[in-house]
Amino acid sequence: MKNLVLDVNVLLDLWLQRVPEKVLFFIAELIAKGENKNYWTWVSSSSLSTLEYIARRELKKGGMEGEQAKQATHALIADLMANVRLLTQFSFQQVMALQLSNDVEDAQIVMAASNLQGSTAIVTNEKRFQTGGEVAQLSLLEVNTWLRQDENRSVEFIDLKTQQDAIRPQLEHNIHRVLAHGQYIMGAEVNELEEVLAAYVGVKHCIAASSGTDTLLIALMALGIGSGDEVITTPFTFIATGEMIALAGAKPVFVDIDPLTYNIDPNLIEAAITSRTKAIMPVSLYGQCADFDAINLIAEKYKLPVIEDGAQSFGARYKGRCSCGLSTIGSTSFFPSKPLGCYGDGGALFTNDDALAKAMQEIRVHGQDRRYHHPRIGINGRMDTIQAAVLLAKMKVFEEEVTARARIGARYSELLQDVAVTPYIAPENRSVYAQYTVQVENRDEVQQRLKELGVPTAVHYPVPLHLQPVFSCFGSSDGSCPVSEAASNKVMSLPMHSFLTEETLSTVVRSLREAII
């Protein structure tokens, strides 16, 4: 997305009808909120008082009575603010603004515009800004052409910058609220987030925590899993899944995956259950839920709890129900690149079980049930308040982003089905496409060629957990999970994020075709 920053004179032209009617409409078009725009419109907050002074003065000059001019100007500003985004003036940039230009207000506009992450232009009637080349400046006549030009940005694997611009006003509001109240640990935003997330998933309890790795450990500890126990899980996942089972003192028992969904194969679980099995921990990989009805049925038969490692699947649906609300405990990650990511580490646990919720809340805070009273061993697993504040801003647009991800994933599959093995999304699932992962032959060569073409890729995951050196002590060997082993040699993830444009998507598709042929 591009950014247009409107200068004072352009807004005054609209408010005071100083340009022909069709130009009035053009300016109104730039300001008015609308669907399918490829830009956001901003006004620097430093422009507001100037706008107010000049508009009032001019209206009074034109015969409007003083108080009426004041109220009319306030109404015009209120209407403007309801439609555009306001650019923040940071105090730390003011000295630089003073040094940059003789006109502080102009320099303030440039500094504020340069805080935006996407391509940015100041729209003005007079190109007087010293932008240093970072920010373009356009007359109204040049706007359409500039908006049509390609952004000329490199293809990003995940585009957090555009998302930041999209939610910047809410982000700044939320973060500054935390700076103001100063409750950096377990502040009000953490409780607020827990309520929002629990309602979204549709469970009684949400426990926000320090990461999607710590949440797995907390869940295992709350279930009393430890030395001598076994936990059934998938080998085709990030290390944290098996690592936390081992860290809790238990043995990860790796069960191979379904070749279509890459999730644990429920048909193989029962054979792996022993008297030492204490839980099943499926992973909802790449943003698609595992087959929870089948898994829960087996778990029920053997009276085992099920922990969903939903680090990649928050926002996904299984038979209309939300990921993380499908089993005894749901766990997710808010690592920045996740579909719902914060600006650091974060995670959350979900359950309908009151006793488990209490245990997990205590374990999160050093096993404490009240201040300095510790009935159990816990960890330092709290979520920072600032991360909760970031997530609250992101939750306001999360469902829109999930819908965009689903659309982009489907579009990729439509265009790539004759080129690579595209993701299979089971009919009962809505994937959140944490990764858009295909299978290709000669992956290393294809990756290298794509890199040369400017398309970043990643492999999730090149070595299944049962073949990781650290787990060799548990006796798994080459060939024990053949589907995972085969997948790990071929999977390759392509750029995926909710702001991926049709143009970028086409570039990725074209490059992949070129890299394969």
Added chain:
Amino acid sequence: MQVEAIYHQGQIRFKRPLRFKYDDFSITVILPEEAIAVYDEITELPATVSDAAHSMLDRIKNILGEHFHHRPEASIQQDREALFEALEEKYLR
């Protein structure tokens, strides 16, 4: 003296390096007529203006009432003068 210069995005750059005795002085520039844009050239407006833009203009009309009417174009300098007058009115009178 006459020197060649290139205009790019609001800045004029001389084609050869020059040093000046003063920071500010006036110069005369010869501009090619065809490079000067006029509002009539905004021809790329969508055939139909969006409802949102229509309603924005309606709201402005509603706020200004009888004071919604065409006014002459104003330069940046004129806007500055209006700002100074407004500030004077607020702080000096």
